[in-house]
Amino acid sequence: MTATVSSPPLHAPGVPELSRRRRTRDVLATVMVHVAFAIAMVPLVWILYSVLGHGWHLLLDSTWWTNSQRNINPERAGGGVYHAIFGTLAQALICAVIAVPLAVFTAIYLVEYGTGRLARAVSFTVDILTGIPSIVAGLFIYALWVTTFGLQRVGLAASLSLVLLMVPVVVRSTEEMLKLVPNELREASYALGVPKWKTISRIVLPTALGGIVTGVMLGLARVMGETAPLLILGPYASSINTDLFNGNMATLPTMIRENFGLPDQPAIDRMWASALTLIVLVLLLNIAGRVVARFSGVKK
Amino acid sequence: MAQRIDVKDLNIYYDRFKAVEDVSMTIEARSVTAFIGPSGCGKSTVLRTLNRMHEVIPKATVTGTVDLNGRNLYDRDVDPVAVRRTVGMVFQRPNPFPTMSISDNVAAGLKLGGERNKAVLAEAVERSLRGANLWNEVKDRLDKPGAGLSGGQQQRLCIARAIAVEPQVLLMDEPCSALDPISTLAIEDLIEEIKTNYTIVIVTHNMQQAARVSDRTAFFNLAATGKPGRLVEMDDTTKIFSNPGRKETEDYISGRFG
DSSP states (O other): OOTTSOOOOTTOTTSOOOOHHHHHHHHHHHHHHHHHHHHHHHHHHHHHHHHHHHHHHHHTSHHHHHOOOTTOOTTSOOOOSHHHHHHHHHHHHHHHHHHHHHHHHHHHIIIIIOOHHHHHHHHHHHHHHHHSOHHHHHHHHHIIIIIITOOOOOHHHHHHHHHHHHHHHHHHHHHHHHHHSOHHHHHHHHHTTOOHHHHIIIIIHHHHHHHHHHHHHHHHHHHHTOOHHHHHHOOOOSSOOOOTTSSOOOOHHHHHHHHTTOSOHHHHHHHHHHHHHHHHHHHHHHHHHHHHHHTSSSOO | OOOOEEEEEEEEEETTEEEEEEEEEEEOTTSEEEEEOSTTSSHHHHHHHTTTOGGGSTTEEEEEEEEETTEETTSTTOOHHHHHHHEEEEOSSOOOOTTSBHHHHHHHHHHHTTOOOHHHHHHHHHHHHHHTTOHHHHTTOTTSBGGGSOHHHHHHHHHHHHHHTOOSEEEEESTTTTSOHHHHHHHHHHHHHHTTTSEEEEEOSOHHHHHHHOSEEEEEEESSTTSOEEEEEEEEHHHHHHSOSSHHHHHHHTTSOO
């Protein structure tokens, strides 16, 4: 625009002012949006406040991170949560090792290859799996592992039940991320004489990597906090057990459960501190996931 | 290197819809052939059958033959992946790979084709970028993301990427439609330079561009919406634009419709 063309005055004749009606609506909508936000924040802040307030002092003690609860009675303070952290991380890791490839390959099938009836059936099954209550997943693995095969309730069995819960979450998130990769990139790759599988593995997956990692982290966060199947398949143990194939193995959720409902103050403190530890663990994993996602995939 | 293409009795379908009907044409080696015509007449569709990109779309099929150097690309035992290595393509919108640096983008075709030798790759990157008139602008930032370039530079990067695998034919689907006039000029100059080594087919909506860059021009049209597109005529560009053989060609290039 050149300088000779002056912009019209703000209230030029024929340009109506913002009507009172619209102004009122604007204010109303703004207030409602902010109030809704504030209400949504209340439980979040409240949870963090109570968990931090009740649990933080135990986390400052180094034995909390290095010791187990072996030989420590509910009425006695002391001991740590190492055994439960180990159990939670080990079971989540095994779960991820099984679930992530399964879920990512399923998502690749659904987005890149699947057409027709089979793809619809797979997609429908994933939907059903998403809706399965976690306790049912626990019961299913119990029926398979203990009733059918006659095996013991060990860490691995708990991991397997978590797989059932993690797979649908990761399938759906990965699917969405793969769909976001523009078709133009696939075509560009095909046009260079790159076969389809290589286009997927070297162009499509790296482009979607950030989102896939985020989805995996969300799935991990979900299974790490999952309690119901562990109540069935993962009995609590107060000592360190590093063997996923033998014996009871503590996890943070079962440790919380173990210390819940006891009259003794040390047990109550341990319950809150375990809850805080679980939140911190999930938070750290999320941060790690974001860092990984940032340094790989799409370059900015 | 460059080779001619003989298209015979080509019918192109999207599922049951016949998009293009009965196209026969010869595309000369070491020359630029322009496809012009109104929207929906099937010129991009025909272009995409020349490197078997058409069939990437679900349920898209082709009948007829496309001979490259006497070999029908649609023979049963021909590998479409190999065809696309011989017949490269540049798209309407620049589409560099967002996960890759400038040099990785150019080397993508070779790397994904199995080439590991760093010296060979570096040599190909420089040669292709020089060939695409982009080397001087990017030689100091080869490891920077390709998506950080301007639109015109990105398109030249895509041309560099396409010629890095040393195809014999280069297909360009409206390569300048997303670019400003200066970038368009750069691409047109580039086409003029590289046509000595390649057979180039370019789809364009810009008639001046067709007149400027091409040696031969094919005019496509369709009888009505929903009817298949067809090749109306194909001739030397100078003849098409000065003295076309058909009335509808003249109407189109003089702007009476389309």
